[in-house]
Amino acid sequence: MTMPPLVFAFLAALAIIASLGVILQRNPVHCVLSFALALTDIGVLFMGLGAVTVGFLQIVVYVGAIMILFLFVIWLLNIQADALKPRGNLGIKFAGAIGAAALAAELFVTFSSYPRMREIRTMPPDFGSIASVARMLFSDYLVAFEVTSLLLLAAIVGAIALARTTTGAASPALPVTVGGDAPAGAPVDAASSSIASGSPAREHA
Amino acid sequence: MTPISYFMALSAILFAIGVAGVMIRRNVIVMFLSIELMLNAVNLAFVALGRRMGSMDGQVIVFFVITVAAAEAAVGLALIVAVFRNRETVNADELNLLRW
Structure with a gap:
């Protein structure tokens, strides 16, 4: 009813191998690509469970947006050299x-002691479709949906405020000049650079 | 057909792999990826149990979890960028300014 056991075995093995690749590979880019494979695999598992809409959302949002964001950050920061340093505490x-x-092991024991419940055989025909998910989203979960939009707005503002450079144009690799040679007559830039100059690395630069 | 308990077992394995990743890796970005892996393991459990109950609430919760994960990724990566700009490292062992 859910999916053929052979298909599940293949997808489960692929998910476990890809997840192990996330935590065992040394190059962060390989870790991210391996994680993208695991996410796609989990999305296919969602579809096999009947959650077609959520499965496609998983692939589009997670693999298409979040993983690409990770890749951009890794390439932006040039972290490659950092991955080859000696390992930490064994x-x-x-x-x-x-x-x-x-x-x-504990999770296995917990799940296996879960009371056996009869699986519901008669699914509604539109189980997991876009229309039924949207109907729940805009009726039962309307408040949570609106709060989610506020959360995304706050995340956008927070990400920009955290990641912006003080002058707005300085490259992160270059030493940022602080203090006297800031352009005069720009009170906003002066205020933000005085805030950012509290970090010790900037003051020694 | 595959029993739902198999999906739960896979979810447990993926969650444990995520925990192991947070424990054994010192690269902040890989630790962050491991946290996302734990989120996905929980999502899988949500969808599988929702299937078992014949309810779609699990899928809606997964929708919200994906949204929160996107916000978390944006803010977390911005934090990593800001820290890297100041300290020139993403190794969690070298980020010890707050250690007593």
Whole structure:
């Protein structure tokens, strides 16, 4: 009813391999590409579960927008050299791996002790369609939907405020000049540069 | 047909892989990716259980989770950009200004 077991086995194996690729590869770009593969795979699993709209949203929004944002940031910052530095504390990594394995075992036990419930066989014909998702979104979840729009607006403003340079035109790789040689007669720029000059790296530059 | 419990097991495995990624990696961007992986594991559990209950509330919740993840990614990456501009690193071990 959900999907053939062979298809599920293939998709599950691909999801696990891609997820392991996210955390085991050294190059961050490879990590992001591997994660994009895992996201697409999970989107196909959504479709196999009947959630066709959410599956396509997952692929369009996650793979098409968020992953590309990650790639842009990695290429913008030129982090490649950082990935080749020696690794950190081995003890913490060992403990982390053990803890994650224990967490997986605990989740397995929790799920297997879940009371067996009969799966509902008669799905409504429009289960997971755009119309039915939209109907719920604009009736039962209308307040949450509107609050989500406010959240996105706040995120846009916050991202711009956090990531903008003080002069608006300086490249992040170049040392930013602070203080006397700021263009006169620009009170907004002067105020923002005085705020940003609180960081120690800027003052030593 | 595949039982719903298999989807739950896959969700548990993916969540544990995400936790392991946050624990063992020191690159801030990869830690961020691992958090997104945990979000997706929970999304999978939402959709699978919604299917089992015959309810579509799980799918709507996943819609909201995707939206919040997009906002989180934008703000988080802006933070990473700002930190990299000041410290020239994305290694979490070197970002120790707040350590006592």
